[in-house]
Structure formats: structure tokens, C-alpha cells
Amino acid sequence: MIKSLKSCSGDKFGMIFKNLFYKILAIIFSTCVIISGFLIFFKTYPDNFISTSADAVLYTSLKFCSQIHDNFSKLIEDIRISRAAQKKIQDLNNEINDLREKVINYNEMQRENIRLREYCGVKEKNPNMQFVSAGVIGRVPGDSSGNFIIDVGKSDGISLNDTVITEKGVVGRISRVGPFSSNVKTIMAPDVQISAVDSETGNIGLISGTPELAKQDLTRMTLIKYKDSVNISDTVITSGLSGIYPKNLAIGEIQSIEYDNTNSCYYAVLKPYNIISEIKDVFIITNFSGKGIMEN
Secondary structure (H helix, E strand, O other): OHHHHHHHHHHHHHHHHHHHHHHHHHHHHHHHHHHHHHHHHHHHOHHHOOHHHHHHHHHHHHHHHHHHHHHHHHHHHHHHHHHHHHHHHHHHHHHHHHHHHHHHHHHHHHHHHHHHHHHHHHHHHOOOOEEEEEEEEEEOOOOOOOOEEEOOOHHHOOOOOOEEEEOOEEEEEEEEEOOOOEEEEEOOOOOOOEEEEEOOOOOEEEEOOOHHHHOOOOEEEEEEOOHHHOOOOOEEEEOOOOOOOOOOOEEEEEEEEEEEOOOOEEEEEEEEOOOHHHOOEEEEEEEOOOOOOOOO
16 A cells, blocks of 8 residues: 555656646746847837847847757757667667577577487487487486486386486486476486496496495496406496396496405496486487396
8 A cells, every 4th residue: 555655656746747847848938939039129129228238138048048958959869869878778688688599599409419419329329229318407406326307207208217328328217207307316326226247258247336436426336256257447238137228238337346345245346438417418218129028
């Protein structure tokens, strides 16, 4: 109510000021007209007035009117320039907004082109697999394993436990599916267990991360019986035994071989081919030969 009253008062004051401004202009104009009339009359009938006094008065009056005219003309010109400047500023703002939108569209097109090139590369290597491309739209707060959220879900054909990859190799699996988005649990998470094999020696192990290794962008392959059954710099790939992950997808490279006192076995520290924290786009494998079939 108070705001309404204030608004009304403001409008009233504005109207009063506007009317007063026009009244002052009318008075000034009328004064100039009257004085101009006197001047013409004085010049036409000089005998009827004291010429010298009249000229002095009229000169002063005309000078005053001239100053008023000049100031008024300047005011009108300033208003005109101000309006022109405001229009120019508005035009520039519109132009900036148009350019900003073009830049956004251009960046999106570039990203889509990169995604398509990567898709073609992945498809060429794995012709029997079906993929859906996706973009990363969020990270899981407080999560040390680099888990993230993507912009595709059930409406795009995504299912729970679908494999998530890039052109470089395995990223993880789908851990939650919504209508239009999904959560990805990465290979650095302790509960993401992938049956894997050393591509050089054929030794089979299990990919299972730890929080400590995840902080270094690393994971591990566990259940290695003998230290010499794997080698540093060997490539580790998926074995395809679980029926969840397709066979022969690259995971990472062995950096070191350590002993696990708790489980009385060796494990290999792996550097994944993907830097999880830098991933922006991924592919989800929605179908492949052998999906859901666990090998013995």
C-alpha cells in the first residue's frame, strides 16, 4: 500500500513538474513576443517615445531573450544527443548479445564436431557395438572417485550398468538412470569391479580403486598371484568375463606392482588412459555381442 502511494506521489510530482516546465516555457515565449512587438513599435514610431531610453531597454531585453533562446536550443540539442546516444548504446548491447549467442553456438558446434569424430573412431574400432553420445553436465559433490552426471537417460535408451567409454578407453559404468540424465561411477571407485587382463601376459585380475589412489588419478588391478605375471608399462584391457563390459576395451597402463598384506596377493597400480577429472564427453555402450552373458 505504501509503495503504491509512493508511486502515485512520484507520478503526480512528475506531472506537476512537467506542467510547470511547459508553463515557464510559455511565459518566456510570450515575453519574447511582447518585447519583439515593442521593438518593432519603437522603431516604427520613434517620435512617440524617448528613443535612447527605449533602445537601451530593448537592447537589454533582446539580449536576455537571445540568451534564453540559446540556452533553450542547447537544452533541446543535448536532449537530442542524449536520445541518440541511448539508442546507440542499446544498438551496441543488442550487437554484443548477438555476438555472444554466436560464440556459444560456435563452441557448441565445435564440441559436437569433436564428439562426432570421436564417435566415428570408436565405431570403427567396435563395429558390433551400439553407442549413445553424452556430455558431462555435473560432478558429484564431495566424491573422490570422480563420479559425474551425463545428459542422457532412459529416454535415450540408457540402462543401469551400461559401460561408459571415450575413444581412449573405459571410464566406468552407469550407476543411476533418470528419464533425461544418468550418473556415472568411474573405474577409480572401490565398488566398480571390472574383470581385466594384462594384454601382454594374459594374467587376469580385478579392477577396483581406492580413495587414496583416486586422489592421484590412479586405480589398481587386484588378485594377482605372482609378481612376475604382470609387467610395468603393460596395457590392461577388459576381459569380457562379466557380461557387463565388452571385451578388449583399454583401461590403463601398469605403473607399479605392490603387495597386498590383507589379501596376501599382489596388485598393479594403473594409470587410466582417461584423466577422469578432465572428461567432457563420453559414449555409452547400450548393446554389444555377449552383453549379459557371463563367461566361465
